[in-house]
Amino acid sequence: MKEYLANRKEKGFSVIQIVALDPEADLEMRSPCGEKALIDDNPLTPNIRYFEYLDQVIQMAEELELYVLLLPVWGQLVVGDNWFGKKFDKIITVDNAYAYALWLGERYRAQSNLIWALGGDRHPVHDGVDYRNLWRKMAEGLAKGVLGKDLKWNQPDKAWSDLLITYHTSCFGNPPLYSTTDYWTDEDAWISFNMLQSGHNPSIRSYEQVEKDYKKAPVKPVLDGEPNYEEMPSAFPFTYPIQTHGEWNVRRRAYWSLFAGSCGHTYGHHSIWRFARKKDERTLYTWQEAMDRPGAWQMKVLRDLMDSRPFHRVQPCQEMLTHPENCADGCLEDHRQACMDSEGSFAWIYFTSGGTEKIDLTHMKGSTIHAWWFNPRDGQCYDSDGSLLTRPFASISEKTIVTFTTPTAGKENDWVLVLDDAEVGYAAPGSNTSNLQSEKKEEAEDEVFFPTVE
Structure with a gap:
């Protein structure tokens, strides 16, 4: 045991x-x-x-x-x-x-x-x-x-x-x-x-x-x-x-x-x-x-x-997506799920099978948005062409509806789009370093349950 x-x-x-x-x-x-x-x-x-x-x-x-x-x-x-x-x-x-x-x-x-x-x-x-x-x-x-x-x-x-x-x-x-x-x-x-x-x-x-x-x-x-x-x-x-x-x-x-x-x-x-x-x-x-x-x-x-x-500030935010308008009964492997923190400083969108999605960035704060492709299979970040990256693949200054396409798509090719307010200074998603480059990491373990096992 x-x-x-x-x-x-x-x-x-x-x-x-x-x-x-x-x-x-x-x-x-x-x-x-x-x-x-x-x-x-x-x-x-x-x-x-x-x-x-x-x-x-x-x-x-x-x-x-x-x-x-x-x-x-x-x-x-x-x-x-x-x-x-x-x-x-x-x-x-x-x-x-x-x-x-x-x-x-x-x-x-x-x-x-x-x-x-x-x-x-x-x-x-x-x-x-x-x-x-x-x-x-x-x-x-x-x-x-x-x-x-x-x-x-x-x-x-x-x-x-x-x-x-x-x-x-x-x-x-x-x-x-x-x-x-x-x-x-x-x-x-x-x-x-x-x-x-x-x-x-x-x-x-x-x-x-x-x-x-x-x-x-x-x-x-x-x-x-x-x-x-x-x-x-x-x-x-x-x-x-x-x-x-x-x-x-x-x-x-x-x-x-x-x-x-x-x-x-x-x-x-x-x-x-x-x-x-x-x-x-x-x-x-x-x-x-x-x-x-x-x-x-x-x-x-x-x-x-x-x-x-x-994570303790995360809230569902499907309204960022255009996909739900086309998500009829039976939509499963193409589902996208979005969430954003309550202060608008970061958002995560999960693409079950990859693909293309229009994201409404007006829900977020900050004048510039950093975008990362996070791979839930290996914990690494990638460019849109599939190259490993240690920095955002894009910096976006226009707060509008932006189209994103995952590096790969198809069955078992899931991805997380991570969007950050550039002014906050978050480190790379999944990084073992502080979740802020300029501030001390917030302690949330007493407030939430993390993944469990039976």
Whole structure:
């Protein structure tokens, strides 16, 4: 586990998703040392030796300055079935949810690096059964355990803000409803931020749901907690030969999401979410091999881009584009997503497959705009002809609508157009130097989530 956490720290991740009780890969829910999680499959009699291992993992993460998004249970333990149609005992019930959450919250009351998520890949109303009361009792149990306060799920209280908590939905349905906001209302005072599971269907336009949640009132942060995972099968039930998500699928979901207004994003890999030790027809790599797959490294490229500008000021800005006028239903691989900081000093436009776009520069401040082509595949900047550059490829003095064409175009040829107010003096996008050449870098890490991993 130390190897894994150190690897993720090196790549710029800040949050690790962990499930305390997850039967998907092992119905006995055993630790690496073989300790069962529960005595007699009862959440009210937890095996302390199992949870001592979880203690160690959370502590290791804290020592590396990593947060842990902790799910007390996976949804299968609540609804009693898996995605292959098998049935199981419902171990977590409305009668024991509060007590289990209370125990878990008390155990980790002193931890300063925990964020919480309920749900575990299941809608709160599953196969016609309403489990919302169970999840609400679990939220109240966590509040009592972590905060020592008797909070009610539907009663606003400032103390709820001291317990960062969300809900992890599923992505199934027709049409798929995969946001926290699709199932919970403003009455649920326990929800601090909204989570999506845009899932593993490659045709989902996740930026639409991010935009929808971003504009909701009251305002809450939103992030995609389970998008396309690298080398995850892209069809379920599985079809053969297996088709999987490549690094491009991973990148585009991340850039769409962050530029559309999300506070962070999840990276996942098919071999890592279940820590695969063996390969098979659906598992191309062991978890150790998968840690350094291209998509994982490209999250470091994304993090470097975020760190090179004051990301905490970024807001969606599709009005800079002329493309949305031509973006009908089904526009996916040609989508462009734009954002700009609140002070108008820089803007980013993501071209999913490259191409040409007219950009309205009147939204930006400054008399001169510097333009850069940033490559999300390698983190380098290029000229319009594809030559490496360490300076802007253009300086533009006219604040008007300007046409830009990416250095390359076509499937998997994504690019980010970076536009800067020249007077501010930003360094090259993704540069390891200060995000300002003339001023001290602003610290934003306490204000936002950066790309996450499960």
